[in-house]
Amino acid sequence: MPDGRIRPYLRALVPVERFGGPAPTAAVTADPAITRVPRPFVLTSGRVTGTDPTIRLETQVTARYSGQRWDSPELSRLPSEMRNIVLLCAEPFSVAEIAAQLRLQLGVTKVLVGDLRAAGYLDVHVRNSADPSTPDVIQRVIDGLSAIT
Amino acid sequence: MDLAQSPDPIRSRPSVPLPVKIVVAGGFGVGKTTTVGAISDIAPLTTEAEMTEAALGIDNLGVESQKTTTTVAMDFGCVTIDQSLKLYLFGTPGQSRFGFMWDDLAHGALGALVVVDSNRLDDCYPAIDYFEHTGLPFIVGVNAFHGQLTHELTEIRWALAISDQIPVVRFDARERTSVRDALLVLLGTALNRALGEPSG
Numbered sequence: 001m002p003d004g005r006i007r008p009y010l011r012a013l014v015p016v017e018r019f020g021g022p023a024p025t026a027a028v029t030a031d032p033a034i035t036r037v038p039r040p041f042v043l044t045s046g047r048v049t050g051t052d053p054t055i056r057l058e059t060q061v062t063a064r065y066s067g068q069r070w071d072s073p074e075l076s077r078l079p080s081e082m083r084n085i086v087l088l089c090a091e092p093f094s095v096a097e098i099a100a101q102l103r104l105q106l107g108v109t110k111v112l113v114g115d116l117r118a119a120g121y122l123d124v125h126v127r128n129s130a131d132p133s134t135p136d137v138i139q140r141v142i143d144g145l146s147a148i149t
Numbered sequence: 150m151d152l153a154q155s156p157d158p159i160r161s162r163p164s165v166p167l168p169v170k171i172v173v174a175g176g177f178g179v180g181k182t183t184t185v186g187a188i189s190d191i192a193p194l195t196t197e198a199e200m201t202e203a204a205l206g207i208d209n210l211g212v213e214s215q216k217t218t219t220t221v222a223m224d225f226g227c228v229t230i231d232q233s234l235k236l237y238l239f240g241t242p243g244q245s246r247f248g249f250m251w252d253d254l255a256h257g258a259l260g261a262l263v264v265v266d267s268n269r270l271d272d273c274y275p276a277i278d279y280f281e282h283t284g285l286p287f288i289v290g291v292n293a294f295h296g297q298l299t300h301e302l303t304e305i306r307w308a309l310a311i312s313d314q315i316p317v318v319r320f321d322a323r324e325r326t327s328v329r330d331a332l333l334v335l336l337g338t339a340l341n342r343a344l345g346e347p348s349g
Contacts, residue, residue, distance in 0.1 A: 056253060056256065056257065057170070057225075057237070057239065057253060057254065058168035058169070058170050058237045058257075059168065060165045060166065060168055062165060092165045092166065094168055094227075094235075094237065096194070096196055096223075096225055096237070096239070097194065097227075099196040099197075100194035100195060100196040100225075101194070105196070105197050105198060105220075106196055106197065106198040106223075107198060125165045127167070127257075131257055132167065132169050132257055132259070133169075133257075133258075133259050133260075133339060133342075133343050134343060135340060135343045135344050137167070137169060137234070137259075138259060138336055138339050138340045138343055139340065140230060140231070140234055141169060141230055141234070141236055141259065141336055142333060142336045142337070142340065143230075144228070144230030144231065144234070144236070145188075145228070145230075145236075145329050145332055145333055145336070146329075146333065148188070148228075148325065148326070148329050149326065
């Protein structure tokens with residue numbers, strides 16, 4: 001993991017993930033200090049660099065768990081911007097699409113996606129091979145585009 | 150709440166496609182967004198990137214440069230090739246001061262289509278310089294506004310000072326099949342490159 005330190009507002013899921021402990025309860029989310037959520041640039045603590053360089057514009061992102069809803073206990077502690085990312089990624093979306101759909105800046109989106117991955121909410125499908133430009137892939141794109149009329 | 154009530158990890162997750170991308174570069178107003186929109190499955194999306202702007206060109210690395218922060222809008226679209234392959238098209242501003250943004254865009258891209266307005270050739274010089282420098286396969290697409298070109302393609306090639314190996318095509322950014330054909334020329338170039346350099 002590129003970011004070993006889990007931000008406080010992201011810690012809800014970590015005990016379940018790492019220690020098998022109980023999931024957070026509603027009482028936790030009732031804390032008024034938590035309901036006052038910070039805004040995106042505050043969420044990233046001003047970080048725009050130092051993000052995982054393997055997270056790129058086209059990198060596909062999916063939610064790790066299915067069937068989560070806006071009021072799911074696992075999501076209720078998250079600031080709304082992060083909750084929206086997890087909910088959107090019930091289907092695979094690229095980082096660029098997440099940014100556009102949720103009207104977040106790209107740099108902010110990358111940071112939030114990286115944080116949500118570190119906290120166990122998201123799977124980020126980083127390619128193993130650095131360069132996808134193999135003859136096979138290019139030929140498939142050629143065939144696909146040729147079918148467009 | 151016990152663990153049994155926790156959400157289950159997705160078992161039948163929709164397959165995650167392999168994303169590939171093509172960069173559509175060029176100066177302001179040359180038809181990048183039109184190009185993307187003509188071929189994209191979806192209406193072009195816009196996102197903003199805040200970036201550090203080097204006041205001097207990307208090639209002037211030896212010179213200490215003042216840096217400021219600016220916000221750049223980027224339009225993009227996508228074409229679903231099949232369930233396991235998705236093509237993204239990123240339209241990006243072509244100014245040399247945004248060269249560092251191209252690194253993120255160009256890394257892993259199949260190639261680049263440099264869109265040119267034949268009335269304003271200067272606008273595309275930084276993009277051509279960049280792709281020549283990085284070795285990314287690219288072609289020049291001369292957008293025929295209203296079906297008209299003010300210069301012949303051979304004149305444009307001469308003016309751009311690009312090698313004979315770089316295809317220069319005329320296309321209409323508003324026409325889906327015209328954009329398709331321009332992209333196919335680019336992909337043919339990329340395929341030849343990939344076949345010639347199998348270790349790459």
